[in-house]
Amino acid sequence: MSLKRPTTMFAFFLLSVSILSGFAFQDFAYAETGMEVSVNADEGSTTISVSGHTSVGNNDITIRIQAPNGNIISAYQVSPNADGDFMKDVQIGGKLWSQDGMYTIRVQQGSSSLYSFNLQAEVNGGTTVTTSVSESTLEAGFTAGVGPIIGGKAATGLTIEADAVEGSITITINGHTDRSGAITIQVISPNGNRVDLAQVMPDADGDFTAEFRTDSPLWNQDGDYTINVQQGSGSAYQDSVAVLVVDGAVIPEFGTIAALILAVAIISIIAVSARTKLSIMPKY
Known part of the structure; x- marks a missing residue:
């Protein structure tokens, strides 16, 4: 045959x-969408570190700090680098930080709030309590x-x-x-x-x-x-x-x-x- x-x-x-x-x-x-944010602080420190990563690198990121009584006490604007990473060290102190309690760090990107996160850090006696919190909506595949x-x-x-x-x-x-x-x-x-x-x-x-x-x-x-x-x-x-x-x-x-x-x-x-x-x- x-x-x-x-x-x-x-x-x-x-x-x-x-x-x-x-x-x-x-x-x-291979695509990536979303954003992640981390808030870290050492015990007894006067610095709160806000860092993260975003899939949209061309929009600035706004960071607002809200006191325990609900007042906005400071605001910052940072730009992600070429890899989409960003970081901001927030210095605490003065009358605006005189309240003890949980301070809310609101992180947003884009005028239409493309990504938005609310994380908290505790301040007691003018210094930070140990904090390590993060949120993420990143998806890749x-x-x-x-x-x-x-x-x-x-x-x-x-x-x-x-x-x-x-x-x-x-x-x-x-x-x-x-x-x-x-x-x-x-x-x-x-x-x-x-x-x-x-x-x-x-x-x-x-x-x-x-x-x-x-x-x-x-x-x-x-x-x-x-x-x-x-x-x-x-x-x-x-x-x-x-x-x-x-x-x-x-x-x-x-x-x-x-x-x-x-x-x-x-x-x-x-x-x-x-x-x-x-x-x-x-x-x-």
């Missing part, structure tokens, strides 16, 4: 699985990224994709963000001029969408139009995607989906050729 045909078909099967796997898993990335259909790039905090049918005069921008606030979308022509502008708000789930039409005289230049999306001032909340427009109509690029279809088609042709014993080279 000849094993040549099953062996050949099995080899083609493995090849197809390898190619499809490469496309299927390319958008998975492998997540499937949102890949753009036409161009684009992944971004931390905000992602977009451009959706359009070949020959269409409508470009739909779909995106997602992990915080609230207005989102500005600009369209830049191939020569660098701004041809369109929109501002949208994300819904309760952080999703947003906007549509642009290419049948305006401002879109009369052939080439790549860059769509820039930004929320706030941080680089973690901006993304862009390029869309090719020719004669006022969208021309999709040869992306992942098209490549996947082509790969499957090629494998199918090879498999049929092997099964019917077709040969590219003539036999002599």
Whole structure:
């Protein structure tokens, strides 16, 4: 019995699985979301150390100290470093710290309180009681990224994709963000001029969408139009995607989906050729 045909078909099967796997898993990335805060103090000290880590490195962190009677007695603002870490040593003393009891350290990030924590440290007789408390909402793992259909790039905090049918005069921008606030979308022509502008708000789930039409005289230049999306001032909340427009109509690029279809088609042709014993080279 000849094993040549099953062996050949099995080899083609493995090849197809390898190619499809490469496309299927390319958008998975290691991601981290959330924030953690720690408050530490030694017995009899006059220093309360506030430290932590955040997954959003472009927003300042506000630290407010509330006395046992409910009054805010001090406030600080710190910026996380490139790794998302931050620290602030709070010095106690004076009339504002004259009450004995639990002082609340409120730590918040972002104007919309993206992350917020309340931890406590005890002060007695003008010095601290031994304190070591922490809270965390950090989550990490492998997540499937949102890949753009036409161009684009992944971004931390905000992602977009451009959706359009070949020959269409409508470009739909779909995106997602992990915080609230207005989102500005600009369209830049191939020569660098701004041809369109929109501002949208994300819904309760952080999703947003906007549509642009290419049948305006401002879109009369052939080439790549860059769509820039930004929320706030941080680089973690901006993304862009390029869309090719020719004669006022969208021309999709040869992306992942098209490549996947082509790969499957090629494998199918090879498999049929092997099964019917077709040969590219003539036999002599």
